[in-house]
Amino acid sequence: MNYQVYLSKTAKQIQPSGIRKFFDLASSMKDVISLGVGEPDFITPWNIRETTIASLEEGYTSYTANAGLMELRQEISAYLERRFHASYAAEDEIIVTVGASQALDLAFRMLLNTGDEVLIVEPAFVSYASLVTMAGGTPIPISTNADNGFKVTVEQIEKGITDKTKAILLCSPNNPTGTYLNEEELTKIAQVVKKHDLIVVSDEIYAELTYDEVYSSITSIEGMYERTIVINGFSKGFAMTGWRLGFVAAPREFTQVMLKIHQFTTMCAPHMLQHGAIEALRNSADNVENMKNNYRRRRNYIVQSLNMIGLNCHTPGGAFYVFPSIKSTGLTSDEFAEQLLKQEKVAVVPGNAFGQCGEGYVRCSYATSMEQLQEAMKRMQRFVDTLV
Template sequence: MSEFVLSRSVEALQPSGIRRFFNLAAGMEGVISLGVGEPDFVTPWHVREACIQSLEKGFTAYTANAGLPALRKEITKYLNNRFSVSYNPETEVVVTVGASQAIDIAFRAILNPGDEVIVIEPSFVSYAPVVELAGGVAVRVQALGENEFKVTPEQLEEAITERTKAILLCTPNNPTGTMLNKQELEAIAVLVKKHHLIVVADEIYAELSYDEEYHSFANIEGMYEHTVLISGFSKGFAMTGWRLGFVAAPAYFIEPMLKIHQYTLMCAPTMSQYAALEALQTGNRDVIEMKKSYHKRRNFIVSSLNSIGMECHLPGGAFYAFPSIKSTGMTSEQFAERLLMEQKVAVVPGGVFGESGEGYIRCSYATSMNQLIEAMKRIEAFVHQHCK
């Protein structure tokens, strides 16, 4: 069927650089994976039980397009209690199939062809493609390692043009773990207000902040009306496979997003919504315990990497370390592939996350401490063998 002309925008997309290394590792025995951005915790039993009970009760029909009313109400309570941001559960929240779908419908709702979106790199690999699939232009701004991968207001100001519509902001960041504090968010807010921009705030890692209080961008003074808040249950609640997220925003953003959601997916899975309802109502202790474990692992892996000679800043959140591999003289892809083949440790090359990620690797510490200890031994042996 080669005579058919397929979508040029899709043909231009590059496959995910993360998946290639997962596929390589999948066929090898004895591999320790520091590559997967997924909690190693099983979803707590009481959350799984709530899903089972919903099935036993026969709750298998569609929900409202925007999600179960009870869940939307609980989401708004959670956002208000946890981050001091207030939304109307009837008109300002949509339950989505993961945070990824929320990001997708957000950009499809706000972008016209040619509108520019500032994507701060290193960034999650799907951000720029999602912007481009929505007809926008991804303008990449490089946050630099010497500034702990924090973008500066000057960098953003320089990138803003008359076509700039939005900024995609992820804090804590994937892949660097960098978290912006309140003062840094306020500096971005000044630009947002000055240029009348929209901020699509991916706050999926908000529960995993370690050293400072987390501040939602929507809570920054004057930013509620500019912000599309994206979050979900995958990371902080250990519910990746449930594929459940949400978007909260003023009604003028939510209305067009709900239209797209209605026509493409109808609603998020019913049983996942009942599980999420349970997670919000009774799962706070689970989140705290998982966070404590990640905090301990973060301190261990960052200390170990620095002692090996792989310079690594202390990430403020998420569950990623982003150490430099420049001392080896390899590219990040060469380092990751050789580390996998020679020492059976899987990491993700930093270059797949953007130009400023080159010379670094992403190591997820969402794995057991025993696995981390062994992985650090193998990485140390590899680095000492290849360091210039």
């Protein structure tokens, strides 16, 4: 039987995740130090887990409203106002989703018609282009480089805009580079967005993990609320990856269309987990700050170590990734990652998994213990020494 004739052309053209390839390979080996998958090494704080356990014991196992518990949406609304000076109504401008990934999917399905173009600042998270494609759109990469710490410029954005461009996707702090766009830089981008009447899909999942500046959201810039879709969630900042809880905040004209899609595809996020998210927003600021301080120390250590090894690395402003250049080794990104894994049992992700401008780099996650990072740096030093 020829199954190929039954498969969707769109689905067939989607490429597997370059991150998972190396994660799966590393998981099959012993004594591997993984700097690959972007997941906090912290366990979800106990107060969040305890609240969720209690909600199960109290019988909160039914469906909720499609948009999520009103109590949670009210907490999200207060959180956005408190942390990012962004005002969204709990009643009809916030939807609780199954992770930030579903929020992105809803945003693109709501926005895009066949052929609409979305500018994606690269290097970029591996799912972005595929989500745009599956929604019928065309992803247009905007390449950045290490010369200015992988920060996109207005000139680069202008160059990518055509009469088919409908939106631009920004991720700050960025995965995989850790690059953070401050208020001044976002204001310049906002001017271009307004000039060309575009929509911004702003992935802010790493907003809690900024180390040198107070986080700025593009939605808080004058004139940007009406043309911004904020994507966020609990995975990274609150160490809740496996909970799969996210949210989208946008003008009601957008969210009410997204809600229709959400109703027919997901129904609602799990009831008991939403109680845990309420607790996270109310009483976990100290835990978040502790995790952030640990990440900051690790960031400083790994950046210094990689530069000493001879792998040039800029200091990222947020997230928990570094994106060092491996061009000095003479290897491609794939060759470097494969040989490092086989010879020294350290797993990193080839930079070209995040777009062609990522070739010549690798992504290293420092969401692991300092002891593991120290050992990983020793192994990477040994590996690089063999290439000289």
